Amino acid sequence: MQEQSTQQPAGRSRAVQLDAFGGPEVLNVREVPVPQAGPGQIRVRVTAAGLNPMDWIMTADADTAARFGLSLPAGFGTDYAGVVDQLGDGATGFAGGDRVFGGALSRAVADFVVIDLDERIAANEAHHTPDGVDDRTAATLAIAGRTASAALAAVDLGPDDTVLIGGAAGGVGVFAVQLARIAGARVIGTGSATSAEFLRDLGAEPVAYGDGLTDRVRALTPGGVTAAIDLHGTETVHAARKLGVPDDRICTIAAQVDGVPAANGANATPGALEEIARLVAAGRLRVPIAASFPIEEIRRAAELQAGQHVHGKIVIDL
Incomplete structure (x- = not known):
């Protein structure tokens, strides 16, 4: 009954x-x-x-x-x-x-x-x-949190990394930026000019997308970029390759690029969503x-x- x-x-x-x-x-x-x-x-x-x-x-x-x-x-x-x-x-x-x-x-x-x-x-x-x-x-x-978690796991992000996140101000980006910061990484986030302050507030260093992205990122990171996550298309993938990031440390979620891992929420590790909820409850992720x-x-x-x-x-x- x-x-x-x-x-x-x-x-x-x-x-x-x-x-x-x-x-x-x-x-x-x-x-x-x-x-x-x-x-x-x-x-x-x-x-x-x-x-x-x-x-x-x-x-x-x-x-x-x-x-x-x-x-x-x-x-x-x-x-x-x-x-x-x-x-x-x-x-x-x-x-x-x-x-x-x-x-x-x-x-x-x-x-x-x-x-x-x-x-x-x-x-x-x-x-x-x-x-x-x-x-x-x-x-x-559920979807954005799991997807971000899976993307970070795909590039094995840690405290010694500087990661370039493309589309960082979007629904998945707000999770990816904060989870990367919690992992100890330095985060460079691409976005429009109007998103710059929003990205800074999340903990990312903003950089404008579009023509010249590679040069702008290189100017921000003289020590180099070690990982990249493209949450929008392929622009960040191409920039990361030019910056010397190996394919196995680049990840996409919205496009397929030969040699580059792709991630989605179904790839997230068991317990990833519950951990994200705990981080929110603890005030560590908003x-x-x-x-x-x-x-x-x-x-x-x-x-x-x-x-x-x-x-x-x-x-x-x-």
Whole structure:
């Protein structure tokens, strides 16, 4: 028998759905049935959902969506935070009222998500939210935090390193910069002129991207760069190679370059996400929230995210 909260939700709830693949214009808030937790599952009442570039990339066209196992009608968003409000038979490790966060692949922007605890995959997971971490922040951690952690591990970053991080002011960049600093590395972060102060505040030394990047980095680092992480495309990869960084100490997350390791959240070491949450709770890592929107303004939020000029994270409040 399912264990339910004493306050039952109404029979309908809100969820962002797509009836066609495409850009922000295809996102709609729909009234849908409240999902029910089955055996080994928990239902979470979502309070916040964090947006990531992959949300709109994987729903932009049918071929890309198929690679992620998505079909129409599809949901939107993966990172979430909220409160457990229903447990299915055999669901263990959680109780009604527990604060949780995690990932629900392309269905997080909704009043409720159901998580299958037996799957144990990054896109279908729940973790206890530590005291001291608010729900908006918790809703930003899963994809970006894991991806940053995996990228740092790929280049084996340590206190003797000077690392060049491309796209350092973005959603993954805010984690990568701070985790690199926690590891003891010196961080040079690429960004626009308007992001310079933001990057300094995170602990990076800012450098403008674009033509002449290699020369600007060389002027900043007479002792050389020892590692590089490209969070946007390939510009940082090419600059790092010119600066003498070996390919095995360069990493990408958004492009494939022959000879250069690529990382994503699925590559993160076990426990990486929980460690990031602990760092946030301890005040050693902070997540700048660039903007928050109610679910009814999902199109505006997705347009801002797709513009790729956001300093920090975008969150949907539910």
